[in-house]
Ligand SMILES: [Zn+2]
């Protein structure tokens with residue numbers, strides 16, 4: 021869940037983007053299909069913003085080349101811990117997480133933690149998230165955020181699951197907690213909608229994290245963020261929409277959706293000096309590697325290999 025919320029709007033028609041050209045080229049060869057496929061590493065499709073056309077949104081995602089989609093399970097609060105699992109139901113290309121967002125840390129009860137523990141055992145769950153710290157909004161007191169964050173790290177470790185981290189204006193505390201409590205597990209995870217400095221990214225990389233970039237990478241004023249994206253090791257970069265929030269240019273201001281992740285991948289290609297196709301292929305490959313590292317047998321990750 022991100023800062024800006026966006027207005028509801030109809031998605032624009034197909035544009036002549038490089039990736040859509042690539043898409044039409046991948047015809048027979050399965051290998052080529054994989055090459056140009058996209059992974060959206062962070063979505064909130066359970067959001068009420070999609071109540072009117074959710075099925076169409078999934079269809080457009082698939083049609084645009086999205087083959088892997090993470091359904092974040094923090095929903096609208098800890099009373100909705102199954103939000104990601106519900107999105108994944110009947111869709112084998114959707115990978116659910118479970119977790120309590122730092123915004124709602126103040127609402128977390130023992131019952132919610134007990135439910136999290138139960139849900140962590142569900143074989144399709146790929147991560148605990150999004151969890152972390154948000155000192156920009158401070159929707160929950162910081163000590164409550166830290167307690168709920170730490171408890172969910174314990175839960176993730178007990179279940180051998182990686183974590184999806186939300187961090188805004190809280191890098192010193194977030195990185196300190198991860199270095200104290202998480203790094204040694206070797207389970208890693210994803211820094212989602214990354215907004216920190218390269219030094220923050222480097223500490224995350226050292227702790228085993230992938231760095232995922234969202235719509236802000238395409239924003240005109242985000243030169244610093246693009247500099248960071250250019251320097252993160254190529255095998256640790258992911259892309260995401262964080263939909264319905266933060267739609268990338270040229271869809272900025274509209275409701276975001278997974279079919280727009282290609283604009284983030286295209287921008288990543290520009291930033292890294294590679295083609296859009298190569299950026300899509302690399303980030304998708306990285307996502308598959310991330311899934312492959314999830315150790316628990318019988319989880320959906322095994323099916324992705
Ligand atoms: Zn977030």
Ligand SMILES: [Zn+2]
Pocket residue numbers: 021022062064092150262
């Ligand atoms: Zn989110």
